[in-house]
Amino acid sequence: MNLKPLKGQHHVSAITANAQKNYEFYTNTLGMRLVKKTVNQDDTSMYHLFYADERGNPGTDLTFFEIPNAGRTYRGTDSITCTFLRVPTDDSLLYWKKRLEDHGVSHEDIRKGGTRMVLFFEDFEGQLLALISDQGNGGVKGGSPWARSPVPQEHGIIGLGPVMLTVSDLGPTEEMLTEVMGFRKKGPYRLEVNGENTVHVYETGEGGNGAEIHIIERPDLAQQRPGRGSVHHVAFRVEDEEELRRWIQKLKEQRIASSGFVERYYFKSLYFREPNGILFELATDGPGFEGDEPFEHLGEKLALPPYFEGQREQIEARIKPLNTKSP
Template sequence: MYFTGIHHVSAITAQATNNLDFYRRILGLRLVKKTVNQDEPSMYHLFFGDERGNPGTELTFFEIPRAGQTRRGNDSISLTSLRVATDAALDYWQDRFTQLEVPHGTIKERAGRQTLSFEDFEGQRLMLVSDEANVGVAGGVAWDGSDVPTEHGIIGLGPVKLTVFKIERTIQFMTQVLGFRQKGTYLSDEAGQPDIIVLETGEGGSGAEIHLEHRTDLPQERPGRGSVHHVALRVNNEEELNNWVDFLNDKGISNSGYIDRYYFRSVYLKDPNNITIELATDGPGFDTDEELAHLGESLALPPFLEQHRATIEANLQPL
């Protein structure tokens, strides 16, 4: 059993309206599903992705209006990267971020690829990574419904970075339990800190990597707006997911058990540094209850919440 790559990343926002504006208007992502947190339906759960929200392209946000600002630190998912097709696309984005006053860094090589770091309006740590020199799992298809030229558009999720205090425990867990391989290392952006370790799964490549940062000088992260809640790994189908549940149980690894999220099936677990990891199937997909041409246009609810629609809609601020 192995994972085919990153499935999605789920983060926290305190302002769904501004979040929608940033990720749809500024980044040119498609809102592929406007729904609610199935465990707490009083809050929005927004899904952004490529033209149809393909697995491996989904960046999602839970809206928690009272969420405080994140105190950055250890035992966290500290960076989410987004793939673009070429190095030239990074020049386009650097200019766009300057014009739109989005905080950003300079174009820099990391792990053999050209990258551009930036932040959203809540301090969410993000990075664009070029696929020009990438080999491995394929990206998606950029949405053509924004003013971002499709040749420069975002085509999926790239490497996700974890920052941890006890790195050996995470390496052992990722390699011996989840089946990742060590690929290499690259220099940290922080002077005097250890190199970043690259782990990969499946075909490898940008869309199938976890990067590990070892820090002993940071407090534990206090999550809030601008933090990441969990990263999900791609499982081909429901049969494989059930095999993973059996495997985790046989190993004595605590997990949520099988959960039906309607658009995909999942199981949740924790790494040794208490970082939440989800295993999620590629299907059924976001066009299960909406036509592809109209994804994200109305509030979508899974069947078990449909009977509560009136109450749920009354408690949400319209987007």
């Protein structure tokens, strides 16, 4: 079957126990824009928050499901262990190091991660994140930071960078990425993060920061027990619904269990697990977030897809109001 290469990261979805603090951290501290305040379509009693560039371009979204009673995360293997966020230059990392210090955010020193400079830090729930410099980076273009962000646009976050997985057995995951999903293997690098590790790099499409998966093999670790601050899944970009349906057929032919077609209104999706159990999603680039809200007012009100609009009163009664005044 003749499929186009996946275009790179689409979004990463994680878990928070406190939507209000989550909003304040990702908008006021990290300067991202809340482009959609909606609910988890599989459980409408919880928020689903989308932070991104100025209009939620695909490849810039970091999203969160709110689970108020979520316990702590016990870090381990067979999980998504770090999400990288792209910033324009090496100088941007200097700006960010000072900003994180000023906001009391736990972080490490700026260092080299492969061929690029990175700055590891944690959010208020212990989720491991890293800012990665786009200086000298080719491949998938980044987005455009929001003009009303508290972070200067020349240093603003421009999208998702590599997503780091930690797995107990690299071989089957590599086979899934290269033989099924069309990723290309790149040279590894050494990185000290939770110990000294070899990081295996895979890229798709145009490559670069926005289209890489970084994998650490750690058979010595116990499996992660997810909770607040853990990552639920990573999604990869496909052009449109027609291409997504080709992927559904390919997985069926390969006898890989999947969700089949899932309507998410803002995009169309397909879910499946790689051999170590990490949840992957393929998601279409469109329609996007401006079908039910104008650009100027994205994320200001609770947005519901049309098929949930009839339940608005019941849904709003079950979720705690969220103050999302502009930072």
